[in-house]
Amino acid sequence: MIFSTIEHDPTARAVERQIEMLILEGILCAGDKLPGERDLSKSLNVSRPILRQAISSLKNKKLLIARHGGATLIADVIGTVFAPPVADIIRNNAKAKADYLEYRSEVESVAASMAADRATVSDKAVLERITEEMKRAHEACDPDWEAEMDVQFHNAIGDCAHNIILLHTLRSCYRLLKDDVFYNRRILYDSNGMREKLLQQHLDIYDAVVSGDQRKAARAARKHIEFIQAVSNEFDVSETRSKVSDQRLEQRENRSHSKKKPSQR
Numbered sequence: 045m046i047f048s049t050i051e052h053d054p055t056a057r058a059v060e061r062q063i064e065m066l067i068l069e070g071i072l073c074a075g076d077k078l079p080g081e082r083d084l085s086k087s088l089n090v091s092r093p094i095l096r097q098a099i100s101s102l103k104n105k106k107l108l109i110a111r112h113g114g115a116t117l118i119a120d121v122i123g124t125v126f127a128p129p130v131a132d133i134i135r136n137n138a139k140a141k142a143d144y145l146e147y148r149s150e151v152e153s154v155a156a157s158m159a160a161d162r163a164t165v166s167d168k169a170v171l172e173r174i175t176e177e178m179k180r181a182h183e184a185c186d187p188d189w190e191a192e193m194d195v196q197f198h199n200a201i202g203d204c205a206h207n208i209i210l211l212h213t214l215r216s217c218y219r220l221l222k223d224d225v226f227y228n229r230r231i232l233y234d235s236n237g238m239r240e241k242l243l244q245q246h247l248d249i250y251d252a253v254v255s256g257d258q259r260k261a262a263r264a265a266r267k268h269i270e271f272i273q274a275v276s277n278e279f280d281v282s283e284t285r286s287k288v289s290d291q292r293l294e295q296r297e298n299r300s301h302s303k304k305k306p307s308q309r
Contacts, residue, residue: 046071047079047087054090059098062088067107067118070203070211074120078108122215131220141276144220149269152198155214156249156265157258159204167204168254174200175250182243190239191232195222197246201265204253238275245271 046066050058066072078084078099085095099116102108109119126134134140163171174197181189195218202214232238245268252261 045087047084049087049089051089054088054094056090056094056097056101059088059090059095060101063098063102064107067121068208070208070215072118074118074122076118078116078118122212122219126220142273145269145273145276148217149266149273151210151214151217152201152269153262153266155202155205155207155210156253156261158207158210159201160253160256160258160261162206163204163253163256167200171197171200171204171250171253175247178243178246182239185239187239190242194242194246197250201249201253232272232275241271242268 048062050062063072063078079087081092081095085092088095090098099108103110103116107119107121109117111117159167174193178190178193178197181193198221199215199218202211202218205211232242245264248264249261249268252264
């Protein structure tokens with residue numbers, strides 16, 4: 045049970061503080077459902093009226109939301125780095141993509157190093173489960189599943205760093221990754237030979253973190269992002285070449301068609 049008994053200060057504010065901290069630490073995430081009133085009040089060792097007061101206050105703070113049927117859920121409080129209109133503008137901006145990957149390279153190398161130093165037994169167990177699922181997705185040749193596990197893996201590394209600001213910054217950043225704002229991860233995983241390389245890079249990060257090797261973890265994380273950047277650039281160049289080739293072909297056909305037309309008198 046993630047909720048702790050409140051022994052010395054069974055007040056609504058004490059309940060609020062505990063739930064707020066669970067959200068801040070990334071334990072309770074957007075969409076998670078709180079236990080029913082009876083079970084939660086028992087776990088916290090508070091009366092139901094006190095619990096109702098705390099829940100009401102957290103709803104007013106927009107940390108909790110109510111759903112039809114009486115369910116109480118954690119609100120989506122992380123947000124995104126960019127508002128949707130800005131995300132649309134930068135979606136196909138080459139400099140923005142390069143800057144995004146440069147940012148990830150720097151921040152994720154720090155996160156991986158901190159994770160190697162701070163990951164607990166439970167953290168490593170979560171990482172192991174995610175890594176095993178990554179392998180199953182790879183064996184199934186399912187690029188959508190692989191792309192989903194990609195996000196889960198990087199989120200878990202951020203969790204292992206045990207830095208609240210880093211955790212929420214990375215989770216917000218990974219929403220751009222999940223939404224394919226800068227590059228299409230499914231295409232990346234669907235490309236010939238890329239899936240094996242990406243899996244191995246994730247395994248290298250995992251091995252470094254669980255072994256507690258900070259330098260190796262940082263290097264593996266940086267190498268992973270540099271690889272993505274190189275492949276993404278290659279895709280962009282290939283796409284540009286294809287577009288130019290298509291335009292040349294179209295214009296060549298237009299010229300040929302024009303020559304076949306009888307002259308107008």
